[in-house]
Amino acid sequence: MxxxxxxxxxxxxxxxxxxxxxxxxxVSGLEYPWSLAFLPDGRMLVTEKPGRLRIVDETGLVATPVGGVPDVLWSGQGGLLDVALSPGFETDHLVYLSWSGGSVDDNTLYLGRGRLQGGTLVDFEIVFEAMPHRRTDVHYGGRIAMIPAEADAPPSLLIGIGDGFDYREEAQNPDTHFGTFVHLLLDGQPVQRTFEQAAPGVISIGHRNPQAVVHDAVNRVIYSHEHGPRGGDEINILEASSNYGWPITSHGIDYTGALVTPFEAYAGMAEPLHVWVPSIxxxxxxxxxxxxxxxxxxxxxxxxxxxxxxxxxxxxxxxxxxxxxxxxxxxxxxxxxxxxxxxxxxxxxxxxxxxxxxxxxxxxxxxxx
Known part of the structure; x- marks a missing residue:
């Protein structure tokens, strides 16, 4: 339907x-910017994929990048990716970053945080490392959504992780982080285990290359979207314990023109809210x-x-x-x-x-x- x-x-x-x-x-002159976040004082933080976190104030782009940012693997689709503020930023001053790190032959997606003091992230720490590592520099995902505290739960976050392109079958394996969304407490500890023997924090599987996740606090809905292959980009409603199908289901075809799968839908797998063919x-x-x-x-x-x-x-x-x-x-x-x-x-x-x-x-x- x-x-x-x-x-x-x-x-x-x-x-x-x-x-x-x-x-x-x-502002112009940003080198492959990827994400931005609004600071309470009216300034903005902007990530650049080569590994710089920039401040934009009322006068424009601040010349000196923010210090204390981790080294990144800037290769292919990797680099410094998302930036998000802690739900308690006004008191804890914590800034969260996602990035690809390691070498071309041995790398993964990381999530870390540090306190913004002046123009530097201090006490920066890695709070999550996607496992296992990969030998590809594409399909990282990396987008973060903060979820404020609710009456029955502490503040937490979601992060999407891509299938690494060469590892697409692993998107059906909850034992790895390939092709998943992960739910973590703000210190990186997993919130829940929704699949038996799942990798830490995994709440959904069957994703190809997630590129966004948004929390609708009013309606308590989480929207995500991801790239299909050639066609078949999707918007999904993200729910714990769900399998979103990739690569068993897809509305797209392989870049070669061959079928990835004969199935657009399959029993027990969540169907997308919306699909784009051709891809956008x-x-x-x-x-x-x-x-x-x-x-x-x-x-x-x-x-x-x-x-x-x-x-x-x-x-x-x-x-x-x-x-x-x-x-x-x-x-x-x-x-x-x-x-x-x-x-x-x-x-x-x-x-x-x-x-x-x-x-x-x-x-x-x-x-x-």
Missing amino acids: RSIISVIIAGMLMTSAASAQTLETR APSGMALYQGEMFPEWHGDLLVAALIPGDAGVPSGHVRRVDLDDGDVVGEEILFGEVGARIRDVRVGPDGAVWLLTDEADGRLIRVSRD
């Missing part, structure tokens, strides 16, 4: 009226709950690296229109940027912020005219 809905929606794509928003480049290579994602664009309230904003069926020259953003949890339409936004969009975030004032994935990367603010 979901795949039928996706086909119907493909005929409902809308392109936004350019007059509805103002796009302003606030989704990257960042945000749940819009601001006041600047009230017509977008409750919708997902999905950054895309490539056009897909959008009719734009490069990347863009898809507004995925949600109605009571169902996808009822899409709108193509910001195709005029003319670049791969690596991340999309909603600022404290409801403005939307974009990062472009390029050697001279840009930080763009989108506001209401």
Whole structure:
């Protein structure tokens, strides 16, 4: 049923009226930026894949990168990836980073944290290491979602981990971290074991290359998305103990044109909320709950690296229109940027912020005219 809905929606794509928003480049000269986070004092943190964490203030890009950042493996799709603030940042000042580390022949995804003091991360420590290591430099995942404390649970986090490309069959094996989401306490200890003999923290399996995870605290829903092969990019509702199918199920085909699998669905495996064929290579994602664009309230904003069926020259953003949890339409936004969009975030004032994935990367603010 979901795949039928996706086909119907493909005929409902809308392109936004350019007059509805103002796009302003606030910073340029970022080298392959990957993620951003908003500090309580109005500044921003931005990761650059070669291994730099940058501060953006009201004057622009601070010249000196943040100190204390771990060494990264900048190769292929790896490097310094996500940045997220602790739910208690205003008192603990903890900044979390994900990155690929090691050598080309022996590397993995790491998660670590340090206290931001001035322009340095102090007491930085690794709190999680995906196991086993791999010999590839692609399909790391790495996106983080913080989950604030609730009445019945302490604060925690989720991180998505890719299948390493050459290890796709391991995405069906909960004994490894390949192709999984992991649920951790803020100190890196696993929250729960949802599969027998699972690797620490694994709560879901069957993922290919997760690129975003978003916590909807109001509705207590977690959305994730991931790259398919050639076609078959997915949005999923993430639930503990679920198997999302890869590589047994997929709506895409291999890059060679061969079938990865004959199955788009399979008994006992979760079906996606939404599928893109052709691929749009989704990257960042945000749940819009601001006041600047009230017509977008409750919708997902999905950054895309490539056009897909959008009719734009490069990347863009898809507004995925949600109605009571169902996808009822899409709108193509910001195709005029003319670049791969690596991340999309909603600022404290409801403005939307974009990062472009390029050697001279840009930080763009989108506001209401």
